[in-house]
Amino acid sequence: DVKVTQSSRYLVKRTGEKVFLECVQDMDHENMFWYRQDPGLGLRLIYFSYDVKMKEKGDIPEGYSVSREKKERFSLILESASTNQTSMYLCASSSPTEAFFGQGTRLTVV
Amino acid sequence: DQQVKQNSPSLSVQEGRISILNCDYTNSMFDYFLWYKKYPAEGPTFLISISSIKDKNEDGRFTVFLNKSAKHLSLHIVPSQPGDSAVYFCAAGQNTDKLIFGTGTRLQVFP
Numbered sequence: 001d002v003k004v005t006q007s008s009r010y011l012v013k014r015t016g017e018k019v020f021l022e023c024v025q026d027m028d029h030e031n032m033f034w035y036r037q038d039p040g041l042g043l044r045l046i047y048f049s050y051d052v053k054m055k056e057k058g059d060i061p062e063g064y065s066v067s068r069e070k071k072e073r074f075s076l077i078l079e080s081a082s083t084n085q086t087s088m089y090l091c092a093s094s095s096p097t098e099a100f101f102g103q104g105t106r107l108t109v110v
Numbered sequence: 111d112q113q114v115k116q117n118s119p120s121l122s123v124q125e126g127r128i129s130i131l132n133c134d135y136t137n138s139m140f141d142y143f144l145w146y147k148k149y150p151a152e153g154p155t156f157l158i159s160i161s162s163i164k165d166k167n168e169d170g171r172f173t174v175f176l177n178k179s180a181k182h183l184s185l186h187i188v189p190s191q192p193g194d195s196a197v198y199f200c201a202a203g204q205n206t207d208k209l210i211f212g213t214g215t216r217l218q219v220f221p
Contacts (some may be wrong), residue, residue, distance in 0.1 A: 004153070006153075009151075031207060033208075033209070035211070042116075042199065042211050042212055042213030042214045043154075043201075043211035045208070045209075045211075048208060058208075088151075090154065092153075094207075096142075097159070098156060099209060100156060101146070101154045101155070102153050103152055104152060104153045106151065
């Protein structure tokens with residue numbers, strides 16, 4: 001009973017490449033989020049979206065953009081990947097009382 | 111300025127004993143709190159939640175306590191099992207519109 005699906009578990013990209021991370025949820029949630037997890041820093045919010053075509057910056061939006069063309073899909077875009085964007089990326093969707101995460105994408109930028 | 115803090119980066123507990131994970135927050139407007147468990151290379155999984163109108167919520171071996179005056183919540187796991195070894199994140203928000211996470215506590219349950 002998969003609820004939140006991220007398109008890739010592992011990715012290796014070169015510095016300067018444009019990277020797309022895709023996330024799809026099947027719960028009809030309005031809210032969707034992108035986080036990154038780094039050792040000692042916990043989960044940090046990059047961007048979130050309350051509705052289709054809506055987006056708001058989180059705590060660390062620099063170097064990222066997002067796209068929400070359909071309710072079920074929230075994409076994270078690294079316009080020009082850099083080595084400091086090597087991280088675990090987590091997508092989540094939520095209702096007022098619950099939130100679910102995808103399995104995560106481990107991105108390595110070389 | 112961390113609004114949600116987990117001051118203990120790690121915790122070791124013997125199997126069968128109680129594990130207590132703590133979380134402090136600064137924003138009195140938070141009205142919903144959640145705990146997540148995360149294994150390496152996997153996404154966090156929801157464990158238990160509590161709303162600000164309650165001070166305790168129990169689900170099997172997991173109990174969350176909320177002390178609003180102290181802006182403190184804790185997760186109790188009893189009895190602890192080796193499979194509980196993971197990183198635990200607390201999160202706070204207003205109707206989960208925007209969840210703020212702590213930095214996590216790594217729990218190790220040893221035999």
